[in-house]
Amino acid sequence: MPANLFSEIEYLKGVGKARGEKYRKLGIGSPYELIYHIPRAYLDFRTHVPVCQAQINEYNVLRLTVFRKLSPQRIKGGLVICKAAATDGIDDILIVVYNNVYGFQALKEGETYYMYGKVSGNFLRKEISAPVYISAQEKVLIQPVYRLTQGLSVNMIRSNMKQALELMKSEPFETLPDEIMRRYELKPLMWALENIHFPESDMASDEARRRLAFDELLKLQIGMSLMKSRSRRNTAHRMDTSVDIGSFISGLPFELTDDQKKAVNEIIADLCRSVPMNRLLQGDVGSGKTAVAAAACYFAAKNGEQSALMAPTEILANQHFRTLSGFLEPFGVNVCLLTGSMTAKKKAAVRERIAAGEIDVVVGTHAIIQKDVEYSSLGLVITDEQHRFGVAQRAALAEKGDAPHKLVMSATPIPRTLALIIYGDLDISAITQLPEGRKPVQTYAVTGKLRHRAFGFVRSRLDEGRQAYVVCPMIEDSESELFAVKSYAKNAADSDLKGYTTALLHGKMSAAEKDRTMKSFRDGEIQVLICTTVVEVGVDVPNAAVMVIENAERFGLSQLHQLRGRVGRGQFESTCILITDNTSEECVKRMKIMSSTTDGFKISEEDLKMRGPGDFFGNAQHGLPPLKIADIACNMELMNKAQSCARELLENDPDLSKPQNRALKMDVLRLFSREIIG
Ligand code: ADP
Ligand code: MG
Numbered sequence: 001m002p003a004n005l006f007s008e009i010e011y012l013k014g015v016g017k018a019r020g021e022k023y024r025k026l027g028i029g030s031p032y033e034l035i036y037h038i039p040r041a042y043l044d045f046r047t048h049v050p051v052c053q054a055q056i057n058e059y060n061v062l063r064l065t066v067f068r069k070l071s072p073q074r075i076k077g078g079l080v081i082c083k084a085a086a087t088d089g090i091d092d093i094l095i096v097v098y099n100n101v102y103g104f105q106a107l108k109e110g111e112t113y114y115m116y117g118k119v120s121g122n123f124l125r126k127e128i129s130a131p132v133y134i135s136a137q138e139k140v141l142i143q144p145v146y147r148l149t150q151g152l153s154v155n156m157i158r159s160n161m162k163q164a165l166e167l168m169k170s171e172p173f174e175t176l177p178d179e180i181m182r183r184y185e186l187k188p189l190m191w192a193l194e195n196i197h198f199p200e201s202d203m204a205s206d207e208a209r210r211r212l213a214f215d216e217l218l219k220l221q222i223g224m225s226l227m228k229s230r231s232r233r234n235t236a237h238r239m240d241t242s243v244d245i246g247s248f249i250s251g252l253p254f255e256l257t258d259d260q261k262k263a264v265n266e267i268i269a270d271l272c273r274s275v276p277m278n279r280l281l282q283g284d285v286g287s288g289k290t291a292v293a294a295a296a297c298y299f300a301a302k303n304g305e306q307s308a309l310m311a312p313t314e315i316l317a318n319q320h321f322r323t324l325s326g327f328l329e330p331f332g333v334n335v336c337l338l339t340g341s342m343t344a345k346k347k348a349a350v351r352e353r354i355a356a357g358e359i360d361v362v363v364g365t366h367a368i369i370q371k372d373v374e375y376s377s378l379g380l381v382i383t384d385e386q387h388r389f390g391v392a393q394r395a396a397l398a399e400k401g402d403a404p405h406k407l408v409m410s411a412t413p414i415p416r417t418l419a420l421i422i423y424g425d426l427d428i429s430a431i432t433q434l435p436e437g438r439k440p441v442q443t444y445a446v447t448g449k450l451r452h453r454a455f456g457f458v459r460s461r462l463d464e465g466r467q468a469y470v471v472c473p474m475i476e477d478s479e480s481e482l483f484a485v486k487s488y489a490k491n492a493a494d495s496d497l498k499g500y501t502t503a504l505l506h507g508k509m510s511a512a513e514k515d516r517t518m519k520s521f522r523d524g525e526i527q528v529l530i531c532t533t534v535v536e537v538g539v540d541v542p543n544a545a546v547m548v549i550e551n552a553e554r555f556g557l558s559q560l561h562q563l564r565g566r567v568g569r570g571q572f573e574s575t576c577i578l579i580t581d582n583t584s585e586e587c588v589k590r591m592k593i594m595s596s597t598t599d600g601f602k603i604s605e606e607d608l609k610m611r612g613p614g615d616f617f618g619n620a621q622h623g624l625p626p627l628k629i630a631d632i633a634c635n636m637e638l639m640n641k642a643q644s645c646a647r648e649l650l651e652n653d654p655d656l657s658k659p660q661n662r663a664l665k666m667d668v669l670r671l672f673s674r675e676i677i678g
Pocket of ligand 2: 290384
């Protein structure tokens, strides 16, 4: 069989077993995958300078004719050093190459090259070391630079790339229908792939990138939609609309906000349908998602169905267990806790009761969806702080039990456009208001010079009976000079917090230790919790009204927002003090945004503006399939276009089975694993 795009990479000339292995290390197993190894930058050989103008100790492009190659010298350590004399027509320069005899052999006396490399030496005698070069005959003067691995050089990749592109040209294919390309002003795929590697001009590489980024965003969107419709093919336990939850709602210790009520209604409507619910409950920190989840569990229980609520950490699982028991037990709904750190004996006992159907609501970490947990009738699965779970886990969950209804809760508000992609497989309910009477957290950004004054304020609040968090980025001291909780706690106990009870909380403590500490903090036995970002997710202690964040520059906007959300959860006036000595423009801007608003949606919009959408895709937390181009090359406009294009394509051809869409579907399947959407 002649080589084609999807043959093994070894089919390419010059790729033997050794080089093949190197390629596989980079995740490249076929010419097709090689073509999608997108350059991370370009070398522009058009802008060469004469030798006399080369910047010393900098990288320069020179146009040089080699006039004498010296024979390679072996030096100590087995190193081989190769040298050649060259000229730009006026001045001479020495070319020095280490340990790359093969590359050196390719240079010919009498030939002219463009060379890019670091120039060193002085006015009289200069050398250029380990240059990347192309022949001066070469017409394409903008050359790609790739992510490499030991033993795989740019030149090797380039020559293999040219072959791979030839292979593709011999059987060109296009994933987008003509009409779509025309309307969205996109270049043909073949053109884009050639020009992303060997662009004719700067404009050409931009156009190529735009097309390929569009493709990726489109595929992502379509893949998510296919996931959604796949889960819709299942049938779920349809619950009974006539089951009343009014008495539960009115029995809560507070009146639900309008948004909470609306979310409850949307969820109950879903639960009463025969297709499984697949809903995201988005709400800012402190907006009261737990009460909404409790209402859903209540409704399921009264329908004779079990619910499972899954939290990303044991601290949170414990907290949810307490909250839900408090809300539900008075109504005869049985709640139990199941976490990894429980003894095997306890776990087994709990599992038995779950299997026997004695338990209505199971709260825990992902231990609760393991194979060994058998439910008598699992009707509803809720995952909290959902950004910690990936797309694949979401899909796996749908397979658990008999296609249960699914609710995912996220406290990371993201702008709608992004949510449509990242959560494209879900319907969305949003809680945009906070319960009444909440006072916005007063936020101040200060430099280290004001630390003692800041702690004076902290002490005054502690004296009034409040509690505080102090967050540091590190656990142990390191060379980075960032604050670490361990030494920080020691110092503070002797100075700023002398006479106050403090405790440590960080990720290296055992689950039991963490839980004990959280319990004492909640019970008011500890006044100040000195912690890392383990408190970021979901912790709810209403009496904690002060938060100090050290090295605030280390945290992104949404993370700061999450952290700050730990205070301002009760009736008390709350304060957040951000301490940083970083004066970069970006950091100052972030601090300003934090001080000026507490609205999570607004903060995420600002975050998006500052970082661009690519950063969200690059963030592994979302658990999306890895993107290669869109994470650096996309902008909001392109994203919106890809979105409307996906919608349009799926409206006309819901499972992309029409001939003109088949290539696109194949491409989507390549991005997602078949099990998820196939
Ligand atoms: P999150 O959405 O961040 O998970 P929680 O569910 O932990 O928020 O709720 C935060 C706090 O607000 C809890 O102490 C909860 O009891 C309280 N709460 C929730 N809903 C309301 C409401 N409608 N009115 C008053 N307090 C509420
Ligand atoms: Mg929560």
